[in-house]
Amino acid sequence: MTELKKKEKIGTPDTADRQSGAVMVVGGGIAGIQSSLDLADSGFKVYLLERTPAIGGTMAQLDKTFPTNDCAMCVISPKLVGSGRHLNIDLITNAELMGIEGDAGNFTVKVKRHPRYVDSEKCTGCGACVQNCPVSRIIYAVELDEVELERKDLDIVMPLLEDSAGTRGSLMPVLQAIDRHYGYLPKDVIRFISGKLDVSISEIYNIATFYNSFSLVPKGRHRISICMGTTCYVKGAEKIMQKLCRDLGTEPGGTTEDLRFSVEAARCIGCCSLAPAIMVNDRVYGRVKLSDLSGILKEYE
């Protein structure tokens, strides 16, 4: 995890007696926002610190406020916009106060700003990334930065890294080798190579989820790819998929409980003349009939 330690200097430390014209407000709820606005309007420079990624606090989540039954959003939203646009207010969100030194009128505070993984200058808050995130199940940002691999994993991973040392663009070959070895990309190994190759985890996940053949969860011992290319589709590949999934009790993209088979749809395995085709591990079967399937499965334990 990248940690951004930022020292916000408020006032000038060398002139201890001179009072500073800046105020730090800690907590970006309605109270903090209102105080910031009042202070900023009266000419102070305000640093509004908030632990969560956005200001607004609880009030932004309420429907009505007591006792007047005013609409909460109607009250708070002009203030949210106001504090965002106010020239005298600096919003420091997703950050925590680590320490305060100094005396009244002249404090120095230490703020830890958490990484956002998004360029906040460019973000318009459209939310499309949240909807489309392929790895939303995997939240790494809050975990430890360093990982230790077990001996047996090191024995596998280190030679791979050494082999690729010096080749340009080594990330892909390394990921492919790991995927081949483990059958998927184990979390810890990814975090480990992220450090070794000096590529951020988010970048690795971007790449790992871009390609169809990488998996982030363990796969079965045998990978069955059912071709869903045009020719195979025209020749009834869907039925093969249905039957196979039913026989194995799994679904496309799934793995059987005993980790014997994974079933996935492939894009064309280059055996179109013999459609419909399926591939088990590296072996291709052409002109597959529904009645052939159980025989093929028996070849793999």
Added chain:
Amino acid sequence: MIGSYTRLLDGLQETGLSSLYPDRFRISVGMATCGLATGAMGVFQRLKEELDRTGFDAVLSRTGCLGFCQREPVVDLYVPGGPRLTYVEMTPEKAAGFIDVLSRGGIPVEDLLCVHQSETLLGDTVREYGTKGMDQLSGVPLYTEVPFFSKQSKIALRNCGIIDPVSIEEYVARSGYRALHDVLLEKTPEELIREVKESGLRGRGGGGFPTGLKWEYTRRTEADERYIVCNADEGDPGAYMDRSVLEGDPHSVIEGMILGGFAMGASTGFVYVRTEYPLAIQRMEEAIAQAGKNGFLGDDIFGSGFSFDIEIRQGSGAFVCGEETSLMHSIEGVSPEPRNRPPFPSESGLWEKPTNINNVETWANIPAIIQKGSGWFSSIGTGKSKGTKVFSLVGTVRNTGLVEVPMGITLREIIFDIGGGIPEDREFKAVQTGGPSGGCIPASLLDLPVDYERLAEAGSIMGSGGMVVMDQSSCVVDIARYFLEFTNDESCGKCTSCRDGSELMLEILTRITRGNGKSEDIDFLEELGVAITDASQCGLGQTLANPVLSTIRYFREEYEAHIERAVCPAHACKALVTYRVDAGRCTGCTLCARNCPSGAVRGKLKEAHTIDQGNCTKCGLCFDVCNFNAIVVE
């Protein structure tokens, strides 16, 4: 010095010739993926066992794919002093009989497809076969008389199915690496580029950009380093010629790349192969090692001072990585999204150096062009499309396989003469070319000459050469929906027009195939298609509307049938068909009831069954398993 390299090639050639045409019988088994998928490995092993057992003196070897994939496994027999014979549809059992006949002094005639009386290479006869054994073979058609082969002329596939793919000697025996030798010692890079330009060769990967021009741009850009790339990501579903070339004749691609490297002043070449092709990767690795061992790769090739090496990189299953800028990102190991061009790769490509990307088939054409001259190449084909193109003729057609034909041949010749027409004499409906970027061409355009321009005018593209033939049982709306599902899934999501446009198109098409289409849908699809084409950055988005636009153009009434009457004329759209049991035919065998995943088929043993429409998911399994044609689709 120069003489020593000629001697090296002569030496290899001699070894190659004696292994291609030994003084004993030579049996070679087609062992590319298509052969292996139909059991060539079993055939090979059985042949080996039988040879060992009988002690019959013959050479057993493996080769690539001859192209006639429909009738794999294919086995070739060379009779010493006699012809070469091609057998089809072998099985291990037949293999035993095969050796039995041979060991008793005969020549097997069962499953014999054709006789080769001579061997040709790029239009020239390079060997006349003897007549030994011909008396036993009367009535067997000649190679040139088999309809599947007679209209083909092979350039890119010149060695596939003839040589052992990983025998550099046999490649040299078929004039391989001669072009490289002559160019490196006698020509300048500029002369080489001029030759390629004059040949009129255009990229076979889809775009059809003149190859020589691209080379010239790359050479012209000032740089301390340049790269060349062989695009073997073959993503178009339904096309597999690149795989076949890599598996059947990897040296032709390597030689093409070395020539390209010399022409453009590059010292490293990358071959980017998709991971779905493990055998192609393996053959390529072996071939590169052999070329290196013989000094055709590495430092100071043929003492010319030119050094070149090839590295293999694997894709990992993302269609968009076939697009050149995306492919370069993938090699660099960064997020493989395409980027805007310009700058073109020839100006700034891999690691910001000038880079030239060509397709496998394009590279395989290069040595042939150099060997026979640009004039010879440009005499084949039509006005702006020169040479030959390999098509994968697949789908509902009698003879499926890889066919290499001169540009300008008509679709009818390909599908009906070479392909033998539609099986069971059903009616031809359309042929899909160009994969997800292409379109469907209807029966009325069967006489269209196939070249880059004509196909584009018809609303499709040449693409990488997939030709999926469809009969009346395929629904074009469903095919359009299928391709949109594909492109929607493969869109990298960078351009809104492509990401959301494909989503919207898919939604509408899905609605139509479910019988819920609205009357304004067709017009809206057309409008949307044009907008997506205009607004997208890379070829994926710019062409994803083609399958929809071309099917609306030629099959509008089929869309209307779905929308206005909720009828699928082809009976292919699940939601619009019903499955029924024909009580007169049903024997009550219970097979369908046992196979029905949703328990919708009811009935007792030996009594006619019925289908409960409420539970039926229309998966069609009952239709497939029924042995008595008792399931009716309406």
